[in-house]
Amino acid sequence: MDKNSVFKTNVIGAGEVGSAISVDMDKNSVYKTNSFYWDTKGNDFLGAISLPLYGAFVSEEKCHLFGDVSGKKMLEIGCGNGQSLQYQGERKASELWAMDISEKQIEKASQHLKACGLSAKLICSPMEEECGIPVDYFDFVYSIYAIGWTTDLEGTFCRIASYLKKDGVFIFRSHPIHKCVVAENDRLAFKKNYFDESWYSVSLDEGALTLSDRKLSTYVNALAKAGLVIEQMIEQSDDEIISRDDNSEFSKKAKMLPVTFVVKARKL
Template sequence: MNKHSVYETNSFYWDIKGNEFLRAIVLPHYGAFVTEEKHQLFGDVSGLKMLEVGCGNGQSLQYHGDRKAGELWGMDISEKQIEKAAQHLTMCGLSATLICSPMEEECGIPKNYFEAVYSIYAIGWTTDLEGTFRQIASYLKNDGIFIFSWSHPIHRNVVEENNKFVFKKPYSDESWYAVSPDFCQGELVLADRQISTYVNALAKAGFVIEQMIEESDEDIMQLHDHSDNLLKRAKMLPVTFVIKARKL
C-alpha cells in the first residue's frame, strides 16, 4: 500500500474523529492493563528533554510536564491533534514545541538533543518502521532512552469464536488492511507486525533493548468488570507490549 495514501487516510480520521472516539491511551497507562505507575520505566524525568512521537491531545506530555521534565516536544500526523495538544497544555500551564509531521519524515526536530523519546500506542501506525527508528535514534543523545507501547500482535491476530480463541490470519502476515472501528464511522489503515520485526528494527537503528513488558497487571485487571471481553482476553493472552531501549 502506498504510504501517502496511508498518511491521508489515517490523518483524516484523526482530524475528524480524534482521541475521544479512538479511546486514546495516555500515560500513566501504556495500554490495556499496563501502567508506568507499576513498572517505572522512565524513572525520574526532572530536567530531561523529552519528545513524544504521536502526541495526540497532549495528555502524556502533561504527565511528564507535571513531573518536572525540562523540555517537552511532541509530534503528530494530525493538525487537529496538535491544536488540541497546544490548547490542553496551555490550560495546564505547560509549554511545548509541537510539530505536525509523519513520524517517518525529517521535520526539523534537533539531532542528538533528547534524553528520552517515547510513543504511547502510536508507533504501530508508521509506514516505515526501520526508518522511524533511525529517525528516533538520531534525535537521542548517546545513552538516551526510547520507550514505546503498542497493541500486542497476538492480540491483534486472535478472534473469539464459539468461546475459543482462534487465529484469524497467520502471525507472520504484516500486510496493511483497512479497519472500521465499530464504535464510530470512518476508516483507518493498519498493519500487524511481529515482535521480532520491532526487535530487529531497533537493533538496526543502534538500540539495545533493556526491558520488554507483555504481561497484564493483575491489580488493574481485578478492578474491571469480569464480563469485559478485553479482560477475558487479557487472562489468556498478552494485549499490550512495551519496550524500553537505549541508544548505544
C-alpha cells in the same frame, strides 16, 4: 479504568472492529486516511491511551520504565491531545517536544497544555519524515500508541535513534499478537495469520484507518539496525487493572495472552 476505557483501547489497537480489507500500501494514501481519522473521530478514543497507562492493562506507575524525568528533555511520537505530555510536564521534565500527523490533535494538545500551565514544541508531521527535530538532543523519546502505524518502521527507528543523546532511552508500546486472536467461550482462537504483515483498511465510527500488524521479531530487528538495545520488555497484564474491568472479552483475553507489549531500549 471504566468500561468505555477498555473498549476504546481495543479500538485503537484495531482489535475486533469489523471487517478488514487488504490494501496496497501507498504512503501518501495512508497519511491522508489516518490523519483524517485523527482530525475527526479519533479524538474520542484518546483518553485510555495516555500515560500513566500504556494502552491496555499496563501502567507506568507499576513498571517505572521512565524513572525520574526531572530536568530531562522529552520527545513524544504521536502526542494526540497532549495528556501524556501533561504527565511528563507535571513530573518536572525540562523540555517537552512532540509530533503528530493530525493538525487537529496538535491544536488540541496545545490548548490542553496551555490550560495546564505547560508549554511544548509541537510539530505536525508524519513520524517517518524530516521535520526539524534536533538530533543528539533528547534524554527520552517515547510513543504510547503511534509506532505501530508507521509506514517505515526501520526508517522511523533510525530517526528516533538520531534524536536521542548517547545513552538516551526510547520507550514504546505496540500489540503484534492480540489482533490475531479472539476470545471465544474462555478459549482463544486465531482469526488472523500472525506472520501476515500486509496492510489493510478497517471502517469504524463513520471513519476509516489503514494499518499493518508487525511481528515481534520485526520490531526487535528494526531496533537493532537503528543501534538501539533492549533493556526491558513488559508484556504481562496488570491484574489490578484488569480487576477494575467488567469481565469484557478484551479483559478475558488479557488474562491469557499479552494484549500489548512495552519496550525500553537505549541508544548505544
